[in-house]
Amino acid sequence: MSEAAVTAGTGAGRTKPKWSRTFWRYRWLYFFMLPGIIYYIVYHYVPMFGLVVAFQDYNLMKGISGSPWVGLDNFREVFNSPDFPVLMKNTVLISLYRIVFNMLPDLLLALMLNEIRVRWFKKTIQTLTYGPHFISWIIVYGIMFSFFAPGSGLVTTFFRDMGWGSVDVLTNSDLFRSLLVSTDIWKSTGYGAIIYLAALAGINGEQYEAAAMDGAGRWRQLWHVTLPGVRDVFMLLVILRLGSILDAGFEQVYIFLNVRVYDTGDILDTWIFRRGIEQMDFSVPAAVGVFKSVIGFTLVLGANKLAKRFGGSGIW
Incomplete structure (x- = not known):
């Protein structure tokens, strides 16, 4: 039966639009997407209305509608602050x-796990390396404090008893950034390897067989097959991390921070917390939040364009 006959039989005079037919065909997929869409609308898009606080002298009692508008005064206060250059330097360096x-x-770690052929040994290593991810930063700091607490830590006491001098780790501004990075590596490496393991699992095994037939050993296969197979994933993660370069890990930094390491460890987020929560000043921190969002968005666009120029797939 022709399409014209079907149209005439329905009496509608015209067929349904293509988008309508597509929507009805995949209606259950859209239905299961609905909770996620609602979540992002409620918790990510609706709160964006609060950005207007950055352009107001916000008063908690008056609310957004009753607070006076001040234009860009909050941004001027941030950029003219003597602490701003130090905060930017610390934030960018820690993020980099x-x-x-x-x-x-x-x-x-993902490459090494991918080469392990003994299944029980591979599972054991994965469990040991994934475990620290589920430990809170408070517990991690407690572990570090028990080892390196000034005067009472296990390591500091051992060095003192052996006559090797004192060990200053937690309150040493020169070691603070290294402390942050090293503890973050210990905590997140195992969990971060999951993404690369998924990418490695998606590499076609025929490529390894073809490389072996051409005489390539394990190292050559790694260089010419494995690494190109995870290149796009690596570039994607780099782009995403560049977008959050001004988010240097508030929770970890705030827990590890003390007054003796402010010159190298105080970042934008910890300053926002002190200014907004402790001093109840919401407008200036909101201005910093807008500034961070603009910089992050710009970096994502630039990194995505750069990745495509060098042959990567980018984000879109």
Whole structure:
């Protein structure tokens, strides 16, 4: 039966639009997407209305509608603050250290696990390396404090009793960034390797067989098959981390931070917390939040374009 006859039989005079037929065909998929869509609308898009606080002298009692508008005064106060250059430097450096030193261990661990052929041994290593991810930063700091507490830690006491001098780790500003990066590597490497393991599992095994037939050993297969297979995933993670370069890990930094390491460890988020929560000043922290969002969005666009220029797939 022709399409014209079907149309005439329905009496509608025209067929349904293509988008309507597509929607009805995949209606159950859209239905299961609905909870996720509602979540992002309620918790991610509706709160964006609060960005107007950055342009107001916000008063908690008056609310958004009753607070006076001040234009860009909050941004001027942030950029003219003598603390702003130090906060930016610390934030960017800690974030760059995380990107440079934290991504390679994730990839290396995934490559090593991928080469293990003894199943029970591989599962044991995975369990041991995944475990720290589920430990809170408070517990991690408690572990570090028990080892390196000034005057009473296990390591500091051992060095003192052996006559090797004192060990200053937690309150040493020169070691604070290294402490943050090293503990983050220990905590997140195992969990971060999961993404690369998924990418490695998606590599076609015929590529390894073809490389072996061409005389390539394990190292050559790693260089010419494995690494190109995870390149796009690696670039995607780099782009995403560049987008959050001004988020240097508030929870970890705030827990490890003390007054003796403010010059190298105080970041934008900890300053926002003190200014907004402790001093009840919401407008200036909101301005910093807008500034961070604009910088992150710009970096994501630039990194995505750069990744495509060098042959990567990018985000879109």
